[in-house]
Amino acid sequence: MRYLPLTDADRREMLAAIGVGSVDDLFRDVPAAAHLDGPIEGLPLAKSEMEVERIVGALASKNLPAGSVPCFLGAGAYRHHIPAAVDHLIQRGEFLTSYTPYQPEVSQGTLQYLFEFQTQVALITGMEVANASMYDGATACAEAVLMANRLTRRKKAILSGGLHPHYRDSTALLGRFIGFDLVRPDPDPQGGEDLVSLIDEETSCVVVQNPSVFGQIRDLTPLAEACHAKGALLIVAISEVVSLGLLTPPGEMGADIVVAEGQSIGNALGFGGPYVGLFATRQKFVRQMPGRLCGQTVDADGRRGFVLTLSTREQHIRREKATSNICTNSGLCALAFSIHMSLLGEEGFRRLAELNHANAVLLADKLASVPGVEVANDSFFNEFTVRLSKPAAEVVDRLASADRERRVLAGVPVTRLYKNRPELAGLMLVAATETNTEEDMDALVEALREELR
Amino acid sequence: MSNVKYTQDHEWVRIDGDVGTIGITEYAQEQLGDVVFVELPEVGKAVTKGGEAAVVESVKAASEVFAPIDGEVVEVNDALAGEPGLVNSDPTGQGWFFKVRVKDASQLDALMDEAAYKSFVEGLH
């Protein structure tokens, strides 16, 4: 087998050197009843590279790649164009196959890109400091609430009705098991919820998404002030990080912690993972921040270098008292993000955001002209909510299974995100990115016009 | 130095009137390595004998510092925020952690004096 270098001759020599007759002797501590004497039955045996490619390739071809038809899906994952250089660079063996940089002398590649990544995340969010990434936006959000609870020594978090339900549910899970309370206003498609009146002296934080899951954008400055007046923290979640190329960043609106899903930059849709969570905060809170941190230092020759630092917050040292049980960051996905950001630069990132917004405006205007379609948002970045005259889930399914020419991935039905909310049945989230052409948009318009006649 | 007592967890307490100054010993700082951060209790907090009162962090380890006696924290060593290395360079002097108002002076009797602590440390190897 091509992955196993040992030959039978090697194995014999090695067993002799060890002083046992067979490998089975090395498993002498395994209870006899549990020690299988042959390959597990009912499972296939080894296959050649060609065969495996055929099998896995067949599974791949049973799926409809999003880019093969006009695609307007968002809801927390976005289809963007990733420059070709990104994927090549992350496959450099020294990036792909290295471990966590615990021996910094031979990990300066990883450590330097983490330092650059942390800087990029701090810059785009308008915050002072960022960590070396989390699993995804939803778990970053949950960890942010834990951090706010520690900092304020309070146990009640208010989660906006515009927060992505995956972020809300991941946070609620920790609330249930770790023990803190949640105030959860209803889903807020219109964007009119009043969070300020819910804040009191027991509130540790308010978590709000901007743009909201329904696409609404708001100025969070008054909310930040209201939080701080009561000693609470403002946590801002962002599920489409490209929006930071255009919108006032949360740091400039008074946010204390910013969490985001970084997938849009550098990382393919990948059917949901692996993605990359961004986490940024104020310098004064840095010792309460979860996740890995890379810091600058000098070596024995006085040259600048980088190391993982403030490790004593982490589980492998604090054990029971760790700030969280997190071990891994999202390494390679963070690298992909960082490389893409480097290629974009100041002008490219802004232009990417402008393109996304402009395409979304174009699309919204076209859709507004279709009978049976109503655009619900006053404001949006690259994603907005439409209200259809028929249940959105059925419309989406029919359009996705139409014949080749008319097939469209129209949007995400809001009922897929929320359980038992029939009042939301007509709503659909529609996203437009730089990858959508005007032909794509016209195809969606025509399809909906047909559907809703 | 006769007013200094020691615990088996390598804390020392120096009594002056009804105030006890508490820190960690030379042996402790050596075991820890370079101290990078000290988390001190809040002034006014009540500490109990054997209860966690502070945390001292080195690069690779974080250790609890336990209160040798009951008391109320009256002062903490703010200098440690900017210079945690004082714990290494002067653990029994400028590297002190916090001061408490002593509740029950008889608790000191259960602690080791300097000679007893010295032989305790020798016995650890």
Add this chain to the structure above:
Amino acid sequence: MSGAMNREGRPTRPVEASEAGRAVTATVTGNRGLTVEEPLIFEQDNPGAVGVDLPEPPHVRCRLGAVRPRGRIGLPSLSEPQVVRHYTRLSTRNMGIDTTMYPLGSCTMKHNPRLNEKMARLPGFADLHPMQPMDTVQGALELIDQLAHWLKALTGMPAVAMTPAAGAHGELCGMMAIRSALEDRNDPRRRVLVPESAHGTNPATAAALGYTVDSIPADARGRVDLEAFKAKLGPDVAAIMLTNPNTCGLFESDIVAIAEAVHEVGAFFYCDGANFNAIVGRVRPGDLGIDAMHINLHKTFSTPHGGGGPGAGPVVLSEALAPFAPVPAVVHGPDGRLRLVEHAEGDFAKSFGRMKGFHGQMGMFVRALTYILSHGADGLRQASSDAVLNANYLLARLKDVMTPSFDGPCMHEALFDDRFLKDTGVSTLDFAKAMIDEGFHPMTMYFPLVVHGAMLFEPTESESKETLDAFADTMRALVERAKSGDAGYFQGAPYHTPRRRLDETGAARNPVLRWQPDMPAREAAE
């Protein structure tokens, strides 16, 4: 000054490095041939340059609402060639499995097959949106289902939760399922038992969930002390969290008795599957009596470590725990089609909820299944055999000059401690740094905590006998050098790496976690 040169310009005698020699070999740039000093991306800002070509946006009315477009962000501008060169140069400053043996204990640094990467990048996987209508992603759901089937069959367990994003996340999942099961039968308990040799994530997870962590001592043979363990058991114990083989690289020989004792008091057996590579294909943990086990796909199943992530940590579960598994999950519909259950309803009404966004680390699933199909049941068994053989071979070649912590054979990793370095002035850390100069990544250091100056070596099945021999010969030579009194050499190592030892104390006392425009470039001192 240098040795005599022949007509082709090659030295005829080896050149002695002298002060003058070093001065002559100093370079203008500080670069040394292929080892290049590479500034931060922010220090290479070239305003006006760009690494992407994007079209002009159409002119439209701005609909951003109350928020104004932002001002300058401060990102550097570079062209594509500059960016490619920057990251390529950075990569050359890393060790990886692709460059050298990486015997990190409990990390399973095995070869990362490139077929995995090719399959993960097929558009039929890479270009799928997680919220596409389920009829358009049947192949993806089938892949997840197939991988789930393999994981259940390899572990002998009836159910598996696929969503956790990493091993530690999997631990959280397993322990949440256990706590849910106990709450469901109105029997909340307070304590979790964890061996002192456990990885820090185990007690961290238990404590995070509100349990008191009680430590179980090891016996002289490095395994859980069965009697001491039984003495700690009681009706208030929710679970034991055990790694098997354990972090000392040893199979817990009393594991069946441990499982029985745990079940007798109505508690659950959580198994940390980090060391599954020792037994995959040969032993099914389900046969040993576990109730839940996370599997690190980036360890046993070859998905790349990527410099720290991403990982994936699916958790196999017993019948009793299965109802509480998180959503989403892939299920077979009545019409034979696969679908995702995304809410806690129907068969999943008792699910403890959602752990993260969307439904799992699909990219790692593709890689892991590709690896599994390549090996098959027989190949996986051979892989674990070779892993154990390699570790024992290293043990055999080193045990006379280094100090193995326990007698007898090991499993897939061999544990030594620093007794052999006593009175040399060389610590485990110093020894590891000298290994770096020899071109090897060091073993895991100072873990597990149960021995002094621990050195945990896990070669994996991916190393050839030749590499193991070269490694062992090098280790033997280093031991000799340490014992010969050359402590200064070790304490100053490494010498030949892009950076020498770094000041971690300074980094922690004065954390500088990002670049700032006013920071001096290159040699930045405290």
